[in-house]
Amino acid sequence: MTVLTVRREAPGDVGSIRDVHRAAFGGGEPVEAGLVDALRADAAWLPHLSLVAVRDGELVGHVVATRARVGDVPALGVGPLGVLPAVQGRGVGCALMYALLGAAQARDETIVGLLGEPAYYGRFGFVTATDVGITPPDPGWGRYFQVLVAGGRSSTGTFRYAAPFDDLV
Template identity: 55%
Template sequence: MLIRRETPADRAAIHAVHSEAFRREAGVTPVEAPLVDELREDGDLINPLSLVAVHDGAVVGHVCCSRARIGDDPAAAVGLGPLGVLPAHQAGGVGSALVHAVVGAADALGHGLVVLLGEPAYYSRFGFVEAATLSIASPDPSWGKYFQARTLAAYEPTQAGAFEYAPAFSRI
C-alpha cells in the first residue's frame, strides 16, 4: 500500500471511496462524498493534507484536512475528515495508515492541532482526546466526547476557544 497526496485524476475515485465507505442505504449518496468536493471547490481543502491510500494501483482510502478556526486564530488548527476506506479494505490498517500520515503531515506543516468529530475508541489510539480538555469548544455541545483534538509540536495552550469548521461543513 502507498499513501500519497491526491491528484486531480483521483477525484472520482475519492468520491467513490466516501460514497461506499459511508453508505447507509442503497441509492443514497452519503454527505461525506460531496463534502470533500465542496471543500475542494471552496478552496478550504488543504492540498498537502488530502491523502489517498493506493493498493494494486487503485485508490482504496482517503483522508483530508480543511481550514478551520479556533477563537481568533485562523491557522492554529485544521479539521480532519472525512476519513474513508472502501469496505473491502476496512479493518486492514488502511485507515490507521492514513491517520498517521495526515497527522504527521499536519505537524510538519506547523499546525498546532488537528480536530475531528469521531469515535473516541478509534481515534484515541492516535493521541486524540476530548477537545474540551484542551479548552476547545465544539460547534455543537451535543457532540461531547466525540469532538476530539490532537496536539502537535506547534501547539500552544493559548490555541483555545470556539472551534469553527470550514463553511462546507455547515451546509451538509
Template identity: 55%
Template sequence: MLIRRETPADIDAIRDVTNLAFKNGPEAGLIDWLRDDEGWVPELSLVEDGVLGHVVCTRGYVGDTPALGLGPIAVHPEHQRAGIGKALMHAVLGAAEARGEKAVILLGDPRYYSRFGFRPAAELGITPPVAEWAPHFQARLFAPVEPGPFRYAEPFNRL
C-alpha cells in the first residue's frame, strides 16, 4: 500500500471518500476550508494512492505552543478494516515527528487511537475547546508540551 501527499488532482476524490465515510457530514467541507487557511500543512495531507483513504493534520496550538490537530481521517466504507486507516495514521504520525512537531491532538475513540500512542489529553494537562469532548480528546506527544488549552485551526470553529 502506498501512502503519499495529496495532489490537486486528488481533491475531488478526497471529497468523495470523506463524504462516503462521514455520510455527507460537514467533514469534506472542513477539509476544503482548511486548504485555504494559514493552518494548512500540505505535507500532512496524505492519501492512500487509490484515494480510498485520506488523513490530514493542521496547525493548532496548546496554549502558545505549536501542535497539530489530526482529522478528519476517512476511509472508503467498502475498504474499512483493510489496514488503510492504520497505514495513514502511521504515515502522518511519522511525518509529523520527522518535521519536529511536538504534539498531535485528536478527538476520537480512545480504544482505537491508543494503539498509535495516544493518551487522554487531560492526563497531559491539555484541555479541549469544548469541555464535553474530554473523554474522547487525546494527545500523542513527541516532545514535552506545557499544559494548556488546545485550539484547532480556525475553520474548525465554523462547524
C-alpha cells in the first residue's frame, strides 16, 4: 500500500527538495530550485510553511509560502510547488496545497497569492486577483495571478512577494 505523508521540511530535506524542483521544472538548474534556497535565506521565510510530501519513504513533492504583502497588509506568496514527474497527476500537489492552506488558515492568514493555472488552483478557492482589487506584481500575469481571501476579508493594492522573487529573470 502506498502511503503519502505531508510534513514540514526538515534540515535533511534540502537536497531532495532541490532535486524535486529540478525534475519538476525540466531538469538542469531551473530558477525554482535556486529560488527556494534564496527564500530560505530571506527574512520572509516561514519554516512552518515549507512542506514536503513523502511517499513510501521518498520525498516526492514540495511547496512553500513566504511572507508577502498587499500594501501594508501581511499576505502569503505561494511558490514554488513542485512534484516529481513520475507521481504528477496522483494527488501529491493537491495534498500539499490543502496542507499549506490549512496551516495558513490555522495561523489566521487572510490573503494567499500565487501565479498559476486558474483551472488547477480554482479548486482550492483561488480567484483572479484583480477581481478582488489586488494588482499582480506584474500586470502581464493577468488571470494567472490569483488570490485566496479568507473570511471575506481583503485589502486592495499591489501584491508584493518576498524579495528573492524580485531577482528572478
